[in-house]
Amino acid sequence: MEDEEFVAVRKVSKMYSNSKLPAVDNIDLSIRQGSFFGLLGPNGAGKTTLLSMICGLLAPTSGSISIGPDSAKNRQSQDNSLLGLIPQELALYPTLTAGENLAFFGAMQGLSGVPLKNRIKTCLEITKLVARVNDKVENFSGGLKRRLNLAIGLLHEPKLLVLDEPTVGIDPQSRNFIFDSLRQLNNEGMTLIYTTHYMEEAEQLCDDIAIIDSGKIIARGTLDELLHDNQCQSILFRTKNPLPSTLIEKISALPFVEKITSANNKTEILIGNNTPDNNFLADILDSIRNAGLDITSLTMGATNLEQLFLQLTGTQLRD
Ligand SMILES: Nc1ncnc2c1ncn2[C@@H]1O[C@H](COP(=O)(O)OP(=O)(O)OP(=O)(O)O)[C@@H](O)[C@H]1O
Ligand SMILES: [Mg+2]
Numbered sequence: 039m040e041d042e043e044f045v046a047v048r049k050v051s052k053m054y055s056n057s058k059l060p061a062v063d064n065i066d067l068s069i070r071q072g073s074f075f076g077l078l079g080p081n082g083a084g085k086t087t088l089l090s091m092i093c094g095l096l097a098p099t100s101g102s103i104s105i106g107p108d109s110a111k112n113r114q115s116q117d118n119s120l121l122g123l124i125p126q127e128l129a130l131y132p133t134l135t136a137g138e139n140l141a142f143f144g145a146m147q148g149l150s151g152v153p154l155k156n157r158i159k160t161c162l163e164i165t166k167l168v169a170r171v172n173d174k175v176e177n178f179s180g181g182l183k184r185r186l187n188l189a190i191g192l193l194h195e196p197k198l199l200v201l202d203e204p205t206v207g208i209d210p211q212s213r214n215f216i217f218d219s220l221r222q223l224n225n226e227g228m229t230l231i232y233t234t235h236y237m238e239e240a241e242q243l244c245d246d247i248a249i250i251d252s253g254k255i256i257a258r259g260t261l262d263e264l265l266h267d268n269q270c271q272s273i274l275f276r277t278k279n280p281l282p283s284t285l286i287e288k289i290s291a292l293p294f295v296e297k298i299t300s301a302n303n304k305t306e307i308l309i310g311n312n313t314p315d316n317n318f319l320a321d322i323l324d325s326i327r328n329a330g331l332d333i334t335s336l337t338m339g340a341t342n343l344e345q346l347f348l349q350l351t352g353t354q355l356r357d
Contacts, residue, residue, distance in 0.1 A: 042107060044198060044229045045069035045092060050101030051253075052087050060099070061087040063253035069231065069246070071107060074224045076244030077233045078343075080351050084253040085233045086126055089200050092231070093123045105198060119147075122196030126203050126233075128183050129190075132176035136167055136186050139175060140193065147194040161189040164219055181212030188216065192223075199223065200231045205239065217243060237344040247343075251351045261343060268346050271309040273322065275336040281305055285329050294318055296349065308345060 047067035053060045062084045069075050079085050090096035092103055106120055130139055140161065144154045162168045165185040175183065184204060191199060201220075205213045220243065224230055234240060240247055241261055249257040249264075257264055281300045289307060290298045296310035307322065319338065326333060341349070 042071045043068050044071040044073075044105065044107065045231070046102075046104045047088075047092065048102050050088075050091060050098045050103060052084075052091060052096065053099045060253050062091070062098075064101070065250075065253070065255055067248065067255065069229065071229055072224070072227055073246045074220075074230045074244050075232065076240035076247040077231060077250060078235075078237070078240055078247060078347060079250035080235075083250045083351075085250060086202055087253075088250070089123070089202055089231065089233065093121060093200055095123075119194060120196060121198040121200060122191035122194065124187050124191040124199070124201040124204050126206075128187055130175050130183060130186060133174065135172050135174055136162070136178075136189075137171040139186060140189060143190045144193045149194060157193050157195070161192045164192060164223075165189040166215065181208040184208050184212065184216065188219070196228070198229045198231070202233045203235065204232075205234065205236065213239075237342070237347055241343050249347060249350055256350055257346075264343070264346060265341060268341075268349065271338065272341050272345055273307040273309065273319065273336070273338045274305070275326075276304050276334045277326070278332040278334060279303065281326075281331065282329060285325065285331075288325060289322060292318070292321070308341065308349065 045068070047065055050062060050065050050067075051060050052062040065088065077085050077088070087096065091098050092105070131142065134142065137158065140158045141154065144150075144157060149157060159168075162171055165188050167182070167185055167189060170178070170182060175186065178186065184207075188201075188204065191201075199220075205216060208216075217239075220230060220232070232240070232244060245260060247257075247259065247261060247264060248255050257268070259267065280303055286298055286300055286305075289295055294309055296308040298305065298307045300306075309318070323333070323336075
């Protein structure tokens with residue numbers, strides 16, 4: 039049951055009429071039932087476009103998408119009652135209260151009467167908004183609005199919850215609260231697709247991750263698999279004084295150095311896949327000491343998701 043496919047994306051492309059390059063380029067993607075799937079990528083990578091097609095809001099230019107436990111058998115199926123979307127742009131009516139927003143969106147989902155009332159109550163409880171039910175949304179903080187957005191997405195008890203950057207602009211307390219709620223929903227069996235620019239969120243939440251860039255999936259797997267497949271190491275150290283640019287150039291010219299960034303006395307060196315056998319760490323440390331710099335802290339370790347992400351997608355600005 040756990041390993042059954044829930045979302046099947048087959049050779050899907052999306053070409054917007056006014057652009058030369060596809061926003062989504064021939065993507066194949068299979069998402070397991072019950073997984074907490076993370077979709078990562080820089081601005082303009084095609085995340086929202088892909089999610090919109092998964093949610094049936096946008097038609098693919100080519101390819102097919104199906105959702106549900108029988109997705110493998112029935113490629114054309116698109117049962118929207120199965121899925122809930124928490125959109126990137128907040129979709130709330132500011133002049134209505136939280137309760138009125140929930141009633142409105144619930145009715146749009148085909149709920150009414152006692153079942154709607156019960157679901158509103160449950161979703162207010164899940165998102166801890168019971169005390170705010172009669173408050174107008176225009177007076178809500180960013181965190182409260184995000185929570186109400188989540189409550190709306192949960193009203194019709196979706197089996198698949200699609201979240202497009204749900205933690206933008208909220209404080210760590212609200213973020214942790216949303217994380218706990220999402221983990222709980224996932225533990226209860228809900229499949230989640232989660233998009234974020236915060237790599238540590240994906241590290242904390244997601245058991246399956248895809249990195250997308252220029253409309254293509256460029257890496258896919260669990261966090262461990264991703265980090266292991268792209269074996270990279272980093273050296274991070276602080277010095278009392280800034281590194282002179284001549285030293286930065288010297289280190290960056292070493293054959294095994296993928297990238298070096300140095301600012302505010304903090305330097306990070308990314309070691310590429312072909313780490314040499316010789317004592318490269320000693321070489322680097324020697325060159326720093328020879329420059330007369332005191333190292334105040336030093337850590338060395340495998341790269342984290344953020345480093346891997348930058349390595350795969352580059353440091354160039356997008357959009
Ligand atoms: N309605 C549209 N018409 C034309 N081009 C679009 C439209 N929506 C998105 N695009 C383009 O398609 C590409 C993918 O955009 P998309 O919004 O899917 O990216 P994203 O990964 O969600 O980015 P972000 O992280 O900024 O939300 C971009 O080049 C974008 O400019
Ligand atoms: Mg987006």
